[in-house]
Amino acid sequence: MKQNHRRTIRFKLNGRPAITEIATHETLLEVLRRDFSLFGGRESCGQGLCGCCTAIVDGIAVSGCLYLAAFVDGAEVTTVEGLASGGKLHPIQESFIANCGFQCGFCTPGFILMTKELLERHPQPTTDEIRHYLSGNLCRCAAYPDIVRAVKAAAGEHNR
């Protein structure tokens, strides 16, 4: 345990400047939860296989449970809490509600962030593209058909 290896990181978090002190072995996920009370990212499988811990770093979705916090020094980080603006939910969030794209909701922020990345790169994805893009996100309640519909509906909204 290298308790003494600590450092200060500065980054942009959901559009605002952020600063905190971390240990070098700490992950982005635990720092977001502990120091910023951002609980939308969650640790489930702990191996980067389920997508519950997804955060977006410089426009790329990463597994927050594996991504070291030290690496976001100077970067731009977006979490699910950063999607709404002006008190209005992001169209993807609205679409997940309208299409019942969740049950227990534990995996939902990860799906929403991954959908955001998907639609930025493929604004009009086919069902196959959606399934492949989101195949790294797991939902034990198995809301998959609803999630696909939510993504499609959000894509329609995205292109307006």
Next chain:
Amino acid sequence: MAKIIEPPPKTERQAPPTRQVKRSVRRLESKSKVDGSAEYIHNLTLPGMLYGKIARSSIPHGKILSIDPGAALALEGVYAVITGDDIRRLIPDPYYGPAFHDQPILALDKVRYAGEPVAVALAKDPHVAEEAADLIAVEYEPLEAVFDEVQAAKPGAPIIHDVLKPATTFPDLKHLQGRSGTNVALSAHVRRGDLAQAFKESDYVFEQTFRNGKVIHAPLEPYVTVGEMAGPDGLTIHTASQSPSFVRSELSRLLGWPENRVRVRTAFLGGGFGGKLYIKLEALVAACTLLVRKPVRIALTMEEQFYTITKHGATVRLKTGVRKDGRIVAREVEVWWNGGAYADIGPRVTQKSGLTSSGPYDIENISIESHAVYTNEPPAGALRGFGISQVVWAYESQADVMARALNIDPIDFRRRNILREGRPHATGMPMTDIDIDAILDRLAERMEWNRPFDRGSATTRRGRGIAIGIKSCVAPTTSVAMVNIYGDGSCGICSSTVDMGQGSDTAMAQIAAEILGISTESIRVVHPDTDVTPYDMATLGSRSTYHMGNAVRRAAEDARAQLLRMAATVLKTGEGDLECRDGVIAAHSGARVTFHDLMVARFAMQAGNIIGIGSFIPPYEKPDHETGQSRQITPFWMLGGAGAEIEVDTETGRIHVVKLVNVGDAGSPINPDIVERQLIGAGTMQFGFTVFEEMIFNEGQVVNASFADYKIPGMLDVPDQLSGEMVEVPHRQGPFGAKGVGETGMFCVSPAIGNALYDAVEVRITEMPLTPERVLRALRRAQNRPLGSD
């Protein structure tokens, strides 16, 4: 179209249907689930809290010779190491469990499975606690272990518990007290008719044995519990639990405290599926908290879920006598449940799923023997269906075998044998509020059963299969609810039903809203907190909509009666002249008063409460110990059916499910959209259990305890076409005719796929899951060119 049966006259007064029930209201908590703000215990940390990490047994069976915490305690930042002996000083008899008090909070003297908690390291930093747990040195003297449930039940098997310790609170378990020299914790029996004679008179007798491997719940929110002192002599437990009321009573029993000193609260669960029932981490966290008198949090990793609770592996032997005309006249069932090292709720799985293991069939002569067996594997408990999918796998695979042997269409074969309204179930209870024909009708329609079917080509063979299944809802159980009208007229529901994704908050709000004539969306559901919300047996077994739904209905009726009395005074009219609708109380004359104005009139300002109370316990008759017979074994029957259309790659053995139809009897659904999604979700879960999920053991060690090696269904895995279909058979005592349905989608998926496999390639596999390897080996054996190791 749903087939509607007119319910018989209502036995209790119910409001005329309006817009609140039978409406697909969106989940009340929707916004919080998409913006990340939904509350889970997973998110909870407390000031000054210690993180606990568990050191686990490395062998499946052995005596503990020594535990040396020295190296762990020497690590900078470690606060304490707790062992079983420390806990014994606090709790003299630290064994817990819902049916048997057999599970130690931390291993005492011996370990009974690989992965069993042996010690806990506590530290302010979770990484330090983790490293310290690895440094705790434990020495064992290995004992011979047994893993197979049939072997473990035989005389001469290594004995896992010296003496059986049934919970003395259950009269039906008393006879087991003190029994020794056996791994069979309990055997349940059902006997009806003259079996021997019936087999003699049968034209054909089929006898087969079917097996299920072990799988796990894998809720994405791992098990987590946080404890804190509540003053000098109280304890608060925050826990991701499906059974807060049970946790409180069990902790009170362990500590020798009155229940009012233990507070147990929960939040939304990130999935449960039966895993988060009874005691999981709560007793350990309670003990650690009391020993160090600081807040303690223990959260498991996904790997540790595999060492905590599993679904039962099971071996099912079925012998069935059939007449030439396709009528089943005799059935003998023997089930061995692999309960692992501790009973958890296994004995109840053994009884409850045992009693329906002859299937949804009208059979005059039946014998069922169902055995709960200890083995040196992780404990097995309830998993969405409570053992039903294991027995349905057996009896519906055999139904297919028999139908084919008799050259009868599988749907027709079932029609010749199913239970119908009024006929006695194997336990003797006359069937009520069921319509299995409607389920078969729907399956035939959605599967386009009577249309020509494409059988595929050389290496891609296509097939289809169906199955039906039955479950009795757990009994007898109690639910209590409060409906609270606040000073401003707004409404809250206090219920200990846990919303773990099944949408219970929304359903309960719909029921109360219907009675009170207000909008569902305006109601706030208070989450379980044993200091605040009344008793509920647990959120399990598809019981909440029916039991808590009825309790909430009665509580809302009680609140409404009080409101109407107040309104009668204010509006100077009779109560009979008034009704609650559109958020007000209205008289036929057109005069109206809001809830808010009523409260102001009653309490002279915006103040006070109107509290409605409702409690519900359905009638029940304990089954006869020897014969399992009872006139009222269950409050309602759950019926389901599934149809699968598959493609089999004969070169790889891979099954591709093209279409999966899951039909469930939902009674009269409170929220149709949520019910359909429960059927689809359960169907997908059981699909995973059918085609790839399996815990792999090597000498008692789980070798695939991670999502890297234990796959759960992802988007690319699920069937191309997936549907959840309701059949509506209103239940006369259900709230607004509703039945529970959370498990129904699990029942029939496996045999539907297994039967489709036979239809495609004429290979019958009797052991789950149907992995490509298992299918390919079976195919090659059938072709007389077995694979190398066969």
